[in-house]
Amino acid sequence: MEGSEARPHVTRRREMNTVSARSLLMTLLGEYVLPRDRPPWTSTLVEALAAEGVEEKAARQALARTSAEGWITSDRVGRRVRWTLTPEGRHLLTEGADRIFTFGRTTPATPPWDGHWLMLLVTVPETRRDLRHRLRTRLTWAGFGTPDPGIWINPNPAREQEAREVLQDLDLSQGAMSFTAAHSTIGSQQAMVTRAWNLSTLEADYEAFATTFSTANPPTDAEAMRTQTRLVHEWRRFPFLDPRLPHELLPTDWTGTKAVEVFHTRHAEWHAAAQRGWDALDGG
Template identity: 35%
Template sequence: MEKKTLNTRSMIFTLYGDYIRHYGNVIWIGSLIRLLKEFGHNEQSVRAAVSRMSKQGWLQSEKKGNKSYYYLTERGRDRMDEAAERIYKLESPKWDGEWLILVYTIPEEKRHIRDELRKELVWSGFGLLSNSCWITPNPLDGQIHNLIQKYDIEGYVNYFRASHEGMSDHKSLVQRCWDLDEINELYSQFIQNYSQKYIIDKNKIEKGDMSDGSCFVERTMLVHQYRKFLFVDPGLPQELLPQDWLGDSAAALFADYYKTLAEPATRFFESVFEQGNQEIKKDNHYNFLDHPYMSPQSNNHS
């Protein structure tokens, strides 16, 4: 089954991001094992993944009596916040007609920094125009400053804000930097895979034929699949997208399906969480119908 192919560490990150961080950011290991059992992960693999994540600095443990609780470290929380911010790049912001251009010459002895920087730039939505020259139509000045500071590369970087005067048009420039056809094909596959599934599950839930546990699994799988677009979609402004762009339709489908699964899924999570985590309180501001992947744009369509 598809759900068993997802690695345990990745699933734990998803559960912290989607649920646990809204419930005091901490969970009893027994509850985590019980939740991951729904996806086919056994106790041994959960304990091994948690131990590895602790060694890597993502999680920290705390003993209360004979129970072990795990919470995200500051580094782990920062990563979650950073991911949540980056998610908003899928909103297709209004474009002011200008481009940010980032050019760097990082020496060979700092090659590892260059490789890391490249990954970060792609993840933030930059496109490679030519060797070491990256562009974006989005206002990512903040990300640029953060990256320069993070990698301590001030002396190797120049960045500009500019208008594109030629010799090709904007859309040709976009084609050189991003493969929108390939991204659109991925959106098309997502829509094909999930439109029918959404209608079937919606009917089942309305008739009471789908368990809360199944809704919990499906909601988590839906988020997992949709999250992949964060790694490939640069979140370009509407003006630069092709007419047959499917990103908005995929976002609307995600929002509708997510909201349909959210209540029973949360009910299941809380029923498991309440056993062994009685002293932990839910964040008062948490609304299970909201999700950072749902941009205002996708909500307008749904």
């Protein structure tokens, strides 16, 4: 790779593909390879993916694809091949780790929501279904909800720059409008939130996550590594699924709060054993 023009590109669509061999590979790279200076062998990565149900052919294809995208590079040592993170890959995984481990956390310095909304008005002709889908996908990933056709809302007005970039990328800036406003006395703000976001499905996903991992008890280092991998891999979805609404807009006893605690508690509990499991697998 030469120069900034060769920098790889990753999309959120790929990050959300939780069932693919490549996505599982990225989880392994971020959880076990990023903290180490020792490049893993192909056999290590293939075996770790096999533990998650990935066939060898698919595992090797995932390695080849990830290498072609510029995140890892191979180095032959005799008959064996080991894989090193590129600077771009290390940067990507570092950003990903920061997103995963800070998501859902609040601090005493987190200011209360001031009640202001960013509202976008943008229409796409019914005949442009592909464009409508791309707009919906991009704005949903950015945390926007749509209570009615052509109207998008977000409780964080600072997301306007991200919305502007989406509209520019899709050539929809002309005719679009944005406003910063507070909900007034007509209608229910909570009813608007319910129409704009499918929080019931998200809440069910959080509940399933919390139930699964709060009761897990891996007895060995190898099993701890596999359970930790699944924990991190499943958690990776939520920063893209959750619009990160202020707690004032969430249902009472929001299960996302419980899921955050389960993730961080279990990850800390299993960390040492999971890392030992990886070292044993990689011949350390």
